[in-house]
Amino acid sequence: MIREAPIKAEKVASEDHRAATFPRESNDPEVASLVALLGRINAASPSLPPRPEVVAEIMTLMQDPRADSMRLARLVHGDPALAAHVLRVANSPAWRGRARIVTLQQAVARLGMGALQEIVLSAAIAGVYQVKGHEDVASNVWRHAIGTALFAKATARLRRRNVESAFIGGLLHSVGRPVALWELLRLIKKHRMNCTPVAVRSAVDLGHERVGMALAASWKLPEVVQSVIAHVADPSQATEHQDAIRTVAFGAEVAHRALTQVSGDLIPESPEALVPFRHSQALDLYPNHVIAILEQTPKVFAAIRAMAA
Amino acid sequence: MRQPLDIAVIGGGAAGMAAAMEAARLGARVALIEQRQLLGGAAWHRGRLPGQLLQAAVQKHLSVEQPTGEHGPIELAKLLPNLDATRNARAATCAAALHEHGVLRIHARARLLNRTTIELTTVGGNQHRVEAHAIILATGDRPRSPRGARIDHEAILDMGSMLSSVYLPRSVVVAGAGSSACEMAGLLAHMGCEVTLAVPGDRLLPQRDRILGDTFLATFRAAGGTLRWQHILTHAQRDGRGGARCLLTPTDGSPAIELNPDRVVVATQRKASLRSLGLDTLGIALNGRGYLPVGPKFHTVVPNIQAIGAAIGSGNSPQRARHQAKQAVRFALSPHAVDTTPDRSFVDVVLSVPELATVGMPEDKSTGSIARLVRDADSGLKLVMSAEEQIIGLHAWGAQAASQLEKQAHVVQDGWSLTQLVSSTDPSLARARQAAELLQTDRRSRRPIELDPSDLLAGVIRLPSTGAA
Numbered sequence: 001m002i003r004e005a006p007i008k009a010e011k012v013a014s015e016d017h018r019a020a021t022f023p024r025e026s027n028d029p030e031v032a033s034l035v036a037l038l039g040r041i042n043a044a045s046p047s048l049p050p051r052p053e054v055v056a057e058i059m060t061l062m063q064d065p066r067a068d069s070m071r072l073a074r075l076v077h078g079d080p081a082l083a084a085h086v087l088r089v090a091n092s093p094a095w096r097g098r099a100r101i102v103t104l105q106q107a108v109a110r111l112g113m114g115a116l117q118e119i120v121l122s123a124a125i126a127g128v129y130q131v132k133g134h135e136d137v138a139s140n141v142w143r144h145a146i147g148t149a150l151f152a153k154a155t156a157r158l159r160r161r162n163v164e165s166a167f168i169g170g171l172l173h174s175v176g177r178p179v180a181l182w183e184l185l186r187l188i189k190k191h192r193m194n195c196t197p198v199a200v201r202s203a204v205d206l207g208h209e210r211v212g213m214a215l216a217a218s219w220k221l222p223e224v225v226q227s228v229i230a231h232v233a234d235p236s237q238a239t240e241h242q243d244a245i246r247t248v249a250f251g252a253e254v255a256h257r258a259l260t261q262v263s264g265d266l267i268p269e270s271p272e273a274l275v276p277f278r279h280s281q282a283l284d285l286y287p288n289h290v291i292a293i294l295e296q297t298p299k300v301f302a303a304i305r306a307m308a309a
Numbered sequence: 310m311r312q313p314l315d316i317a318v319i320g321g322g323a324a325g326m327a328a329a330m331e332a333a334r335l336g337a338r339v340a341l342i343e344q345r346q347l348l349g350g351a352a353w354h355r356g357r358l359p360g361q362l363l364q365a366a367v368q369k370h371l372s373v374e375q376p377t378g379e380h381g382p383i384e385l386a387k388l389l390p391n392l393d394a395t396r397n398a399r400a401a402t403c404a405a406a407l408h409e410h411g412v413l414r415i416h417a418r419a420r421l422l423n424r425t426t427i428e429l430t431t432v433g434g435n436q437h438r439v440e441a442h443a444i445i446l447a448t449g450d451r452p453r454s455p456r457g458a459r460i461d462h463e464a465i466l467d468m469g470s471m472l473s474s475v476y477l478p479r480s481v482v483v484a485g486a487g488s489s490a491c492e493m494a495g496l497l498a499h500m501g502c503e504v505t506l507a508v509p510g511d512r513l514l515p516q517r518d519r520i521l522g523d524t525f526l527a528t529f530r531a532a533g534g535t536l537r538w539q540h541i542l543t544h545a546q547r548d549g550r551g552g553a554r555c556l557l558t559p560t561d562g563s564p565a566i567e568l569n570p571d572r573v574v575v576a577t578q579r580k581a582s583l584r585s586l587g588l589d590t591l592g593i594a595l596n597g598r599g600y601l602p603v604g605p606k607f608h609t610v611v612p613n614i615q616a617i618g619a620a621i622g623s624g625n626s627p628q629r630a631r632h633q634a635k636q637a638v639r640f641a642l643s644p645h646a647v648d649t650t651p652d653r654s655f656v657d658v659v660l661s662v663p664e665l666a667t668v669g670m671p672e673d674k675s676t677g678s679i680a681r682l683v684r685d686a687d688s689g690l691k692l693v694m695s696a697e698e699q700i701i702g703l704h705a706w707g708a709q710a711a712s713q714l715e716k717q718a719h720v721v722q723d724g725w726s727l728t729q730l731v732s733s734t735d736p737s738l739a740r741a742r743q744a745a746e747l748l749q750t751d752r753r754s755r756r757p758i759e760l761d762p763s764d765l766l767a768g769v770i771r772l773p774s775t776g777a778a
Contacts, residue, residue, distance in 0.1 A: 114463070114547060156462065162473040163463050222475055224386050241386060242393045243473070272434050280432065284345045286418055287434040 026206055030199045037187050038180055038207030043217035047183055051219040054079060054124035058117055073104045076120060085123045086116070092306030094299065122146060122171060122307045129178045131185070138178045143308045144255050145174050150300045151258075152251025154293050159283065161243065169228035169248040172221065176212020176229065180204045183211065209233060235282070243283075250279035258297050267294045314338050316641055317427055317441035319419045319586070322350020324618030324630035325447035326403055331638040333410040340413040340439065342429065347396060348403035348414075351469075351582075352449050352625050354396050357660075359472040360492055362389040364660045367499045368708070371662065382476040383500065389472075415439075420587040424611050443613045443641040446601065447634070450619040451582040453599065455484070457556075458545035458575055464553040465545045465573050468493060478502055478571035482555055484542035485576035486513050488659040491525050493574050495661040498534035505568060507540045507557045509577065514659065518671035518704040520682065520691045525661055540566070545573045581620040598622055606640040607633065615641060628655040654721045658711040663687065666710040669702035669721035670695075678702075681748040683740055692744035698727045703741060717741050 026032045041048065057075050076083045083104065090107040091100055101107050108116055129142035149170030156166035181204050188195055212229040221229075224241045228248045231238035235245040254277065258266060268274050271287030280290050314337075318329045321343030329341040347354055366388035386392075407414045417429040417437070427444070429437045452467040454460045462470035468489050480503035483494040490506065491513055498504040506513075506529065513522035526536070537557055543565060544556040553573045558565040580599030588594075588601075593609050596602045600622030607615040617633040619625050632653050639646050659665040670693055672680045677696035682689060688707020695701045700721055705714045716737040720730055730738065730745040 112547065160460075160462055160467065160469050162466070162470045162475065164475045165473075168475075222384055222386075224384075224475060238393070240391075240393050272436070274434055276433055282346065284432060286344070286430060286432055 026202060028199065028202070030195060031202045031206065034184055034195065034199060034203030035207045037184065038203065038211055041183065041211050041214045043214050045214060045218075047186065048215055048218050049128055049179060049182075052124045052127060054082065055121065055219070058121045058124060072116060072120065073108065076104055082120065082123055086119055088309060089119050089123075089306045090116075092302070092309070094302035094306045118149075118167060119307060121168075122149075125171060125175070126308070128175060131178050131182045133185070134181060138181070139308065140259075141174055141177050143304050144252070144259060145171055146304045146307050147255030147259060147300055148173060148248060148252040150251075150303055151254040151293060151296065152248045154296045154300075155247050155250055155254075155283070155285070158289055158292060159247070159285075161247065165222070165224045165228075165241075165244045166247050166251065168222070169225050169232075169244055170251045172212075172216070172225055173228050173232045173248050173252060174208070174212070175215055176208035176210070177204055179215055180208040180211040235279070246279055246282050250277060250283055250285070253277050253279055254293060255300075258294070258300065266297060267291060312338070313425070313440035313442055314340050314413075315441070316340075316443045316445060316638065317342060317419075317439060318445045318447060319343075319427075320350075320447035320449060320618070320620070321345065321348040321403065321414075322352060322447060322449050322618065322630070323627035324449075324620075324634050325350075325445070326406065327631040327634035328445050328447055328617065328638050329412045330406060330410045331635045332642070333412045335638065335642060337638075337642060340415055340441075341407060342415045342417060342419045342427070344416075344418040344432075346416060346432075347400040348407070349396070349399045350449055351451075352619060353399070353627075355469040355472065356489070357625070358395060358399075359389050359392060360468075360496075360660045362392060362395075363472065363496050364492075364662065364664070367496045367662050371499060382479075385472070385474050385477055388477075388500075418585060420585055421591060421614075422587070424591060424613055443615070445607075445634075445637055445641065446583070446586070446609075446614065446616040446620055447618045447630075448582045448586070448620050450579045450600070450622070450625075452575065453578050453580045455542055455575060455577050457543050458484075458573070460575055461547060464547040464571075465575065467575055471572070471574050474572075480570040481505070481572045481574055482507060482542070482545075482553070482557070482568055482570045483574045483576060484509075484545075484557075486510055486515060487576065488514065488657070490574075490576035491522075491529075491665075492660045493576060494534060495525060495529050495532070498529055498532040499662050501533075503570075504529075504534045505537060505557075505570065506534060507537045507542055509539065509541050509560070511538055514665070516671075517657070517659075517665070517667045518691060518693070518702065519673060520689075521659070521665045521667060521704055521706060524663065524689070524706045525659070525665060528661075528663060537566070542573070542575065542577065545575070579619075581616075581622070583620065596622075606644075607637040608640070612644075613641075624657065626655045626657050629653075654718065656711055656714050656718050663706045664708060664710040665704075665706045666714040667702070667704045668714055668718045669693065669700075671702060671704070675701055679748065679751075681744040681751065683744045683747070690740045690744060692741055692748065694727055694745075694748055700725045700727065700730055700741075700745070713737075 076086055086107060090111060101110055126142060129138045131138040149167045152166035152170035153163045156163045184200055184203060216226040216229050224244050227238055227241040228245050231245050232249050235242055235249050238245050271291060274287045274290060316332045316337050316339045318325045318341045321341055325341055329339050332339040417431045420428045422428050425440050427439050458465060460467050477500055481497055482505045483490050484507045486508045494504050494506040513525055539560040540557040542555060543558040546554060548554040552569060552571045555568050555573050556565040581595060581601050591611050593611060601609060601616040601620050603609055603616050603621050607617055609616055615637045617637050618630040623629055654669040656666055656668045672678055672693045675695060678693050680691055680693045682691045691704040693702030703714060703717055703721055720741060727745050727749060730742055731749060733742060
């Protein structure tokens with residue numbers, strides 16, 4: 001039985017699955033006007049954040065397993081803040097061994113380049129999830145994204161599918177949310193609009209996917225990741241990559257529940273008492289499969305704490 | 310469900326579908342239990358279909374001139390267009406066929422409680438029970454990790470996880486000698502990957518005629534692939550740089566070779582997919598090859614439980630699975646029935662470039678047989694005749710080899726004689742007829758027939774002087 005305390009349970013609830021159940025249009029004129037503003041964003045919009053250079057580099061490294069660890073070490077060394085973050089994560093309880101890691105070379109040797117790439121990628125993307133004045137909301141979205149990536153990866157492995165698309169797709173599935181929020185705040189300020197926080201939040205819920213898709217196209221992310229961002233709220237609408245999209249959607253659902261429930265309620269005493277997940281059936285995940293994935297929760301929590309610190 | 314079923318079929322692939330529909334057609338009360346939502350079988354959804362799409366993509370890739378120089382990583386999904394749409398369409402067709410035949414379809418996982426009671430667990434966790442007089446296991450097979458190489462679906466892959474990768478690897482070690490290994494190694498080599506094929510024995514495609522293995526070998530080498538004969542994958546794990554580290558150990562006891570490819574694809578062994586069925590409690594155990602042993606009427610050691618298809622190790626030929634399904638159903642409904650259907654030979658396909666197809670006996674597995682080969686630059690056909698002048702094998706390669714051979718398979722299935730084939734006017738048999746004519750000529754002149762596999766290794770096929778090449 002897991003007795004792990006939830007991480008910042010109070011705000012995450014609204015950050016992910018509301019989009020799947022909300023109507024895609026709003027009857028509220030204030031919200032509708034904000035959604036319309038988001039609707040103008042496309043891949044060529046200058047206001048979209050540029051792909052962080054480290055993300056471009058790390059995506060290239062992830063595609064090229066022959067790349068040596070020195071290239072990764074050089075990349076991280078070039079950014080002192082990133083290097084400090086990597087060492088902090090490497091020394092966190094989620095990864096730490098008996099001895100303290102003090103150099104990046106030690107981190108590569110201890111964690112392996114694959115894990116280090118994931119840590120560096122998440123650190124590089126984390127910047128996009130920072131929205132000044134709304135740090136709590138953005139931080140919760142980010143924690144949920146990390147949890148989604150890790151649960152989706154565990155799900156893909158259990159189902160004998162390749163795990164790469166699950167991790168990257170999970171990490172980026174909600175990238176449109178902070179960008180949409182940031183963009184709306186910028187436009188509200190620029191046009192001196194008077195909007196309620198509730199309307200802004202509703203508009204983000206309704207319009208973030210389009211923003212995420214624009215960002216994914218602008219960053220030239222792999223096709224499967226673009227499909228995940230576009231359809232994670234409703235995988236049945238996807239014409240391709242359905243399996244990868246459903247895997248991330250399920251990862252998001254598990255992450256959401258893990259982050260908002262007391263762990264004792266998360267994993268029942270028996271499979272029959274398991275509260276159903278919306279996306280588990282489409283993936284043919286039987287109760288024992290779901291429980292095996294939920295049992296990863298302590299490891300995922302440790303990783304979230306380390307990566308989102 | 311109070312009244313027992315006549316037959317419960319477990320597994321929704323080609324064999325299970327055929328068994329359920331045949332039983333319904335014969336008037337039985339039948340249910341098909343499949344744990345996946347998509348009917349059609351994991352072998353087709355995760356192996357055959359993406360394999361066919363990749364094969365088509367490779368053929369297209371080879372037909373256009375490629376730009377020289379370095380290119381970026383290739384997204385695998387872009388090579389497999391309409392994968393989901395095709396999967397869904399196939400599953401819908403299967404579901405409609407079951408409905409039309411009046412088969413009860415149950416989406417649940419089955420566990421046998423005793424010889425007639427099946428416990429069903431739905432994907433939502435609800436449990437039910439059904440009773441059946443006869444049970445047919447058609448659960449297919451699945452890859453198994455060799456000792457020392459745990460498949461992690463990240464760097465150490467099976468066929469399914471390879472075909473669901475985001476990018477094509479730049480270098481790969483494929484372990485195995487069968488059709489899956491050859492398909493994957495060949496297609497990746499043609500796409501420009503650096504491929505090493507580790508073969509445990511001294512030949513490829515050992516169950517098939519040697520000409521097919523040799524033809525594959527010639528094209529694989531021409532595409533830049535490397536062979537390691539008599540090397541066994543003894544260790545594989547993810548390495549510290551995001552790639553893989555593997556050891557290939559020669560069977561002669563020489564020191565192992567260490568390789569560091571991007572990915573390792575394990576295609577060496579498979580076993581019956583029977584997890585959670587609870588067969589051990591009924592005394593049903595796997596044989597040494599990892600498959601369910603069955604008698605001539607497909608019965609396991611429990612008389613009312615039969616097994617068919619890939620679960621008994623008969624490969625993934627859908628035609629063979631359907632044939633077995635029909636036979637098994639007849640025996641299930643009439644245990645004392647005598648099988649009057651003749652032994653059939655079915656077309657087996659290797660989805661490589663060129664495509665390889667075979668029906669009937671390989672030349673070297675039939676004493677006294679003789680063979681003749683006809684070919685052109687891109688395709689060929691080998692005809693094998695028994696000492697009694699009966700056609701016993703056809704082995705073809707080239708684009709559409711499988712569909713071509715499907716049209717000619719009846720020659721082997723119906724046991725045609727050489728004379729019968731020569732006198733046929735069926736245009737689809739033109740090439741087989743040509744081979745038969747040459748054989749007849751050879752027989753009359755008592756000329757020896759020489760096919761030297763070593764020529765194939767160099768990518769050249771030499772034919773006897775009167776050959777049709």
